[in-house]
Structures are given as C-alpha cells and as structure tokens.
Amino acid sequence: MTTATGAHRVELDCPPDDVTAVHEFLARVWQAEPSVSAEDRMALELALVELTSNVIEHAGRGRQLACRVDLSCSSDGYAAVVSDDGAPAGIDPGDAELPDDLAESGRGLALVKMVVDDLRYDRVDDRNRWSLQRARHD
Template sequence: MTDDRPPGTAHRHLTAPAVPDTVDRAHQELELLWAEAPLVGDLDRMRFELAVIEVLANVVEHAYGDDREDPADGAHGARGVDLDLAVEADRLVAVLHDDGIRAELDLSRVSMPGEDAESGRGLALTLATVDELEYRREDGRNLWRLVCLRQD
C-alpha cells in the first residue's frame, strides 16, 4: 500500500482499554509519531504531548466515575479509548473518543486551582498549551479534540 500523505505529515492510532497503562502506550505512540515527522520542533512536541497526556489521564481517571471494576469485564461497555494523533502541515491534532460518562464541564470556566490544591490542574494546563480544545458528547461517546498550531 502506498502512502498518499503529504510530505512531513504523520498519523498514529491507538485503541486501548481505559487503564493507567494506556497512558504509557500513548507516550510510545507519540514517540513513533515524532519518528515519522522529525521536523516537528521540540516546543511543539512538548506542548502537544503535555496536552494529550493530561486529557488521556483525565479520561482514564474520571470517565468511568467511581466504578473501579475490571475494564475488560464487559459490565460497563468496552471501557476503551480511541486516540488519533496527526501531524499536519500547520498543526498537530489529537482526537480522543471514550465510552465513559458525560463530562459535566464548561471549558470556558476551567482555571488553574490554588497552589495548595492536590489535583485539578490537568485541563487548565491543557488549555494553556493548546490553541484549540473541544469537548462534546457524540453518539453516546465523549469526544476530545486538541489542536496545536505549529510554531516550527
């Protein structure tokens, strides 16, 4: 099969259960993405990785509420995530789908918590590093879309 992508672009996909080990797998996919698109600058890589990992970690931790049953048991659907990572000519894009509960949040109201807070920085950090962050519920699944405009 020939690769019809424009030069300098790349794409990776990960389908995995919504468990902490998946965050490590996402790091590996990002490394493979950078190997396919070596001209992406360090600053763009760092801010994109931070945002992707923060959102994914939030999904793993919060998308299934307080339910801590085995994600493979089928009791609550697939309990999985699909992560698409793309390097385009002018941007880096991540789209994450999960089949967890609806996230009850207003992204326009997300802010950095006080310095004594032990959690709650993930989405605030993400908003500080990306150019676009979108969340919506679509076909019974959560969709997160992150865009970093390339500065390199």
C-alpha cells in the same frame, strides 16, 4: 498505528492500558514525524497525556474503558481527538482554570488549554470527544 501520512492512532483498553501507552504512541509519532519541533512535541505530549489521564480517571468510573487517541500532523499544525466510551464529562473545558497553589488536583484541563490553541468537548453517539488544535511552532 499510523493510519495515513500525518495521521496516527492508538487504541487503549483501560485497564490494563494507561498513559504509558500514550507516551509510547507519541514516541512512535515523533519518529515518523521528524519535522515536529521540540516545543510542539513537549506541548502535544503534555496536552495528550493530561487529557488521556483525565479520561481514564474520570470517565471510566471504575469500569473498563475503551479510549482512542487520533493525532494529525500537517504543515499548518496539529489536530488531536481523544474519544472514549465512558461516562459523560460534567465540565466545560472553557471554564477550566488553574486552582490555587495548595490544591492537589484540578490542573489538567487548565494546563491543556495553556499549550493548545483550541480545546473542545462534545458528547457524540454515547462517546466523549475531546478535540484540540495547535498551530505549528517551528
């Protein structure tokens, strides 16, 4: 769904929805926003898919999860919010670092931090709120 010029939203009910819905959402965004560079598309796709995947895996804790992804595109850059009604996150995104080469998990937030300029987490009114920003790279 597109909410306004440059503002886009998708709402997920997990399950049955999963990160495939985020890929499909971003494909629609790129059609509506042809000025987004290939570099920015790849970075935003990585960030939003990793973040949403973490939310689905960890915040749901085996129960139904409602998740929303909002993405705003402007001439200056991009802002996204991933919010959900799941369990509170027990991690500070500022502490996320890549694990050693043999680790089987723990890379998601570190990868997100590598491709965005700012990543924040807040708990607001019984909802998790992950916010990210990225300057435009044309």
